[in-house]
Amino acid sequence: MVKGLFNISRWEEAFANMDTFGEGMLMxxxxxxxxxxxxxxxxxxxxxxxxxxxxxxxxxxxxxxEFFQNTxxxxxxxxxxxxxxxxxxxxxGTSRPVRLSKLLLGVIGVGFxxxxxxxxxxxxxxxxxxxxxxxxxxxxxxxxxxxxxxIILPQxxxxxxxxxxNQALNLVKNTSVLALVAGGDLMYHSDNIVSNxxxxxxxxxxxxxxxxxxxxxxxxxxxxxxxxxxxxTPKKMKPMEVA
Amino acid sequence: MSVIFSKANILFMFQGLWLTIVISVFxxxxxIIFGTIxxxxxxxxxxxxxxxxxxxxxxxxLFRCTPNLIWILLLRFTMKGNAVYISILAFTLFTSxxxxxIVRGGLNAVPNTQFxxxxxxxFNFFQTMWYIVLPQAYKMLIPALLSQCTTxxxxxxxxxxxxxxxxxxxxxxxxxxxxGIAQITALYGFVLLTYFVLxxxxxxxxxxxxxxxxxx
Numbered sequence: 001m002v003k004g005l006f007n008i009s010r011w012e013e014a015f016a017n018m019d020t021f022g023e024g025m026l027m028x029x030x031x032x033x034x035x036x037x038x039x040x041x042x043x044x045x046x047x048x049x050x051x052x053x054x055x056x057x058x059x060x061x062x063x064x065x066e067f068f069q070n071t072x073x074x075x076x077x078x079x080x081x082x083x084x085x086x087x088x089x090x091x092x093g094t095s096r097p098v099r100l101s102k103l104l105l106g107v108i109g110v111g112f113x114x115x116x117x118x119x120x121x122x123x124x125x126x127x128x129x130x131x132x133x134x135x136x137x138x139x140x141x142x143x144x145x146x147x148x149x150x151i152i153l154p155q156x157x158x159x160x161x162x163x164x165x166n167q168a169l170n171l172v173k174n175t176s177v178l179a180l181v182a183g184g185d186l187m188y189h190s191d192n193i194v195s196n197x198x199x200x201x202x203x204x205x206x207x208x209x210x211x212x213x214x215x216x217x218x219x220x221x222x223x224x225x226x227x228x229x230x231x232x233t234p235k236k237m238k239p240m241e242v243a
Numbered sequence: 244m245s246v247i248f249s250k251a252n253i254l255f256m257f258q259g260l261w262l263t264i265v266i267s268v269f270x271x272x273x274x275i276i277f278g279t280i281x282x283x284x285x286x287x288x289x290x291x292x293x294x295x296x297x298x299x300x301x302x303x304x305l306f307r308c309t310p311n312l313i314w315i316l317l318l319r320f321t322m323k324g325n326a327v328y329i330s331i332l333a334f335t336l337f338t339s340x341x342x343x344x345i346v347r348g349g350l351n352a353v354p355n356t357q358f359x360x361x362x363x364x365x366f367n368f369f370q371t372m373w374y375i376v377l378p379q380a381y382k383m384l385i386p387a388l389l390s391q392c393t394t395x396x397x398x399x400x401x402x403x404x405x406x407x408x409x410x411x412x413x414x415x416x417x418x419x420x421x422x423g424i425a426q427i428t429a430l431y432g433f434v435l436l437t438y439f440v441l442x443x444x445x446x447x448x449x450x451x452x453x454x455x456x457x458x459x
Contacts, residue, residue: 214308
């Protein structure tokens with residue numbers, strides 16, 4: 001196997017399939033971006049309602065988070081693929097199972113799964129800013145919006161941006177789950193190419209392609225982590241001019 | 244309904260669950276060992292041993308930026324032998340990188356004075372690590388490592404792709420014979436619930452321990 005790695009004709013053959021890799025990569029990126037939007041939306045909604053004082057909203061948010069965090073993404077996606085079409089058929093009364101498109105399958109899959117993680121990130125971020133900050137801001141005459149804008153949000157954002165970027169990174173990696181349901185993503189196409197050709201160049205190329213997508217995200221996580229550990233320094237003030 | 248949840252089917256699925264647990268336990272133990280070694284390479288290898296630090300960084304970045312599934316497939320394709328061992332190896336390769344980042348966070352959180360104190364008492368590097376730094380780091384890391392366990396348990400379901408007889412794969416075999424909405428829903432419910440119970444129990448332990456840490 002290792003010998004085959006240095007076989008140039010095999011590499012040429014693998015690179016001849018570059019169109020298919022491109023198609024898969026496009027699908028992966030599409031699923032990742034749409035999935036990220038869905039998960040951010042869900043995460044913000046559920047994260048914010050879990051910090052409200054309304055008990056029922058807290059419970060709903062808890063159930064959502066615990067359910068999606070504690071069950072595998074693979075099972076969830078298989079459910080959307082196998083189970084949901086038949087259930088939808090029963091509900092809608094159509095003559096055939098209602099199949100979801102592969103793109104929708106992926107977006108719903110990773111979106112709902114990572115939405116639960118993002119909800120937790122946002123909840124802990126909001127809860128981490130002490131109440132005294134709000135009170136102090138009010139005592140200084142800040143309005144509600146000003147308090148949010150200048151006092152609370154900068155502190156929350158600093159805390160939640162690193163784990164959020166980390167979730168984005170995991171989300172991109174988890175889009176590969178689509179390969180298990182023939183989703184037409186990068187992983188699926190490369191697996192196909194490998195099983196058709198019988199040598200592993202396809203995996204290596206897709207490894208590199210995943211790395212190209214993910215490395216900037218990983219670098220971003222690291223930068224944000226370093227930034228969030230720095231203690232803020234006051235801005236330099238211009239000395240007041242005495243008229 | 245009685246056909247789907249027959250004794251044989253349930254037994255078959257729980258055999259899969261057992262394999263899932265075995266793979267997860269081996270993976271987490273091996274990953275903690277390799278992850279710690281990688282983290283120490285990355286953090287402390289300087290001077291002539293700099294290449295070890297560079298190797299560890301490259302390893303961590305490579306596995307952090309590629310999906311788990313690709314390593315499962317790649318190893319399964321290239322290696323011959325017991326499929327279960329190969330999948331444990333694939334998981335360990337991948338998880339070690341994640342654990343290394345977790346452990347590094349813990350090592351960085353141990354204050355520098357601990358090293359200086361140990362050096363002043365004549366501890367060498369390995370003694371300092373073993374008796375002073377690692378025990379403190381691990382104590383802080385237990386919650387993060389346990390959450391990583393739940394991730395591993397969930398990710399073992401990826402092994403369905405290479406037909407290892409773990410819980411998800413065995414359940415999908417049973418699912419193949421399910422007919423009608425009621426059976427399919429019941430079976431998916433059962434699979435989701437089983438994973439949920441396993442992982443929720445673990446996350447309850449995490450939360451309990453975090454409270455315990457906060458109190459002490």
